Amino acid sequence: MAIINISTPLTDDDIISLRAGDNIKISGTLYTARDAAHKRLVDLIKKGKDLPMDIKGQIIYYVGPAPEKPGQVIGSAGPTTSYRMDPYAPILMEHGLKGMIGKGSRSMDVRDAMVKYKAVYFAAIGGAGALLAKCVKESEIIAYEDLGPEAIRKLTVEAFPVTVVNDIYGNDLYEEGIKKYNIEQIN
């Protein structure tokens, strides 16, 4: 299976070239955020305040890692389910976010926003946190330390493996996959 290497920050040219089903390895920066951090980020935007990081061209990884053991950069760090971030994702894309990594389906609003603002949604393997943590070379908490596992971290990753689920052409890998393999008996 062909693998495409990309690095952050992502440009519109990067985004235009990606198609649902592509296997990607990402190198560069990922920002972590899940439910509670998203709520705070969107509250800041709504109040017209600056975010703790510049999200233009960046990728947010939906993850709450396990604590690192001595000698580890980060504990196990696989994706969390993305739909919980759906209410917050479009406004972040409007402000320049180019990529999201998680697992599971996105709402139609989020998919429409990806087409409109030229952003993509990647899936990493849910439940493979030990494997994925090995691609993380640096990890630093940059905001919301009080949220514990939900704090925002800046991760430096090398060849972080993901698959494109939603591209800017409206394709959805989950829909395509199920169409291909569904063999339900129609009564």
Add this chain to the structure above:
Amino acid sequence: MNESCGRIVDVNEIKEAVKELAMNITSNIPKGIINALEQASISEESPIGKEIICRILENHKIAREEDVPACQDTGVAMVFVEIGQNVKLEGGDLYDAINEGVRQGYIQGYLRKSVVTDPLFERVNTGDNTPAVIYSDIVPGNNIKVTLAAKGGGAENMSGLIMLPPAAGVQGVKEFVIDLVRKAGPNPCPPIVVGIGIGGTFDRVALLAKKAVLREVGSYNAHPKYAQLERELLEGINALGIGPQGFGGRITALAVNIEFAPCHIASLPVACNLNCHAGSYGSIVL
């Protein structure tokens, strides 16, 4: 020891058992699941699905060899204690001891703390993964069996319960379960394990589903009709085509486990509890 006094167990032993389990189960995925994944790596027809299963097996191997959690979501700690009725506990409060075992195990094991104080208003992380969800049963004998399950949130969120009319029958159960798995799609991290409770009451059927999802993968219900239903449901779920991680494929579920109980003449309760391929649970008998 005087026979009539039974066996005396210090609750500290139970604390130690809970702690030991917490520090082991998230890095040692049960053999039944590993066997099913190995079988799936052969039978999966989708190329990307096959590759995903191989990466999952690699992940579980890293977890085991490096003693790190297979999945970062090390869950809510669910503790089931079966206490022999001849046992007398001493040394303190049983539930305090269990929670202390969870606290020590999650901190010393570098596991993620994923419990918030209240569900709706504050949602402040308790910082040590307590309180555990605890179920205790009195059983015959002199032993204590402690089971710990680290139940992650992703698959738990996709679970469901329905109070069917008895006339819905087998077909009604099948439709409910298959529709639930269809709607869950990629969210619970397929390939999944499907635990189904049938019968009992509104509350009991959910616990039956939990016990079913924590039953060894590769085991079957002892009742032939329920074992047959397990096979038929597995076939029906794997016909959906969701596949590993939802990218399309043959293996959506590794197993369907059913537990059942008698119920009211008016009822047919059904609960379906999902677990991912990184199921984390184990037992110690004291």
